[in-house]
Amino acid sequence: MFNFAWPWMFLLLFLPWLVRRLLPPATTISQGVLFAPFISTEQEKPATKRFSRLPLRSVRTWGLLFCxxxxVAAAARPQWLGKETELPETGRNLILAVDVSGSMEIADMGDGRTNRMEVVKQVAGDFIRRREGDRIGLILFGSEAYQQTPLTFDHATVASLLQDTVIGIAGRETAIGDAIGMAIKHLKHLQYAEEDAVLVLLTDGANNAGHVQPRKAAELAAQQKLRIYTIGVGGDPRQVQGFFGMRMINPASDLDEETLQAIADLTGGQYFRAMDKDTLQAIYGQLDELEPTLKGNRVVRPTDELFIWPLGFGLIMSFLLALRWWKMG
Incomplete structure (x- = not known):
């Protein structure tokens, strides 16, 4: 649909008429060098030329009026309005921080063949696709923390980048504090309601790298109204056959549950323990209930500005008229 954003600018069409009516006409006085009494009285009088009263039918007048x-049409901002489109309103700002350290290679969360990272990719990927209406961001952390995607409504891209994640891409150690700090930094300049900022941090270890201690980072997150849910992953203690017989091993011995619990408590979140794929799926299901999606749509119409066309034609025509007068002069 065609539209003018500033239709009141068409009042300027009357400006030349007002100038013509309000300003006095320009005059020139011709002084003769020889007095000739036989010349008519009218010619003895000062000659007055009304420059402002141009012939209405002249090419010059019509050209100026058209320019x-x-x-004025360009100043009124002509636009083409596209079809109405519904966009999701900003729901929660949900950031996923996923541990990609070397220990995520351990295969202890199911059939013994699928490692921790693959299980997280499957379950977290489904979680991302369910969060319609939320803006989701992805942080990967190992020895350092990296923002893989900013907060976005493009959930398919976030899920795809999570699926493409390689263990050890951010280092082999675990910088939990830096991951929280990265989330705080990303949210710092955004305007959001107190209940709308959530960080889901998943790890299988303890903080042994980075520049920020997890508890200190959690205190800063609480000040920024960032609620943190922590998930500790790793299998249960089990008996395995060794060289000297059966022995008990704990594949999640490196998991610092005390710190993860403290992070959740300091920020008003909750700590969860995932021993296998089923419990991890149940945890993300609980997160859907604890942080329900804030659904809602707003209607927008794409707008194309068209002022460049009348402006361009007007300038070209003005140039051609000026060139014609210059040649005639």
């Missing part, structure tokens, strides 16, 4: 019409 003025084009320039």
């Amino acid at each position: 003025w019409l084009l320039l």
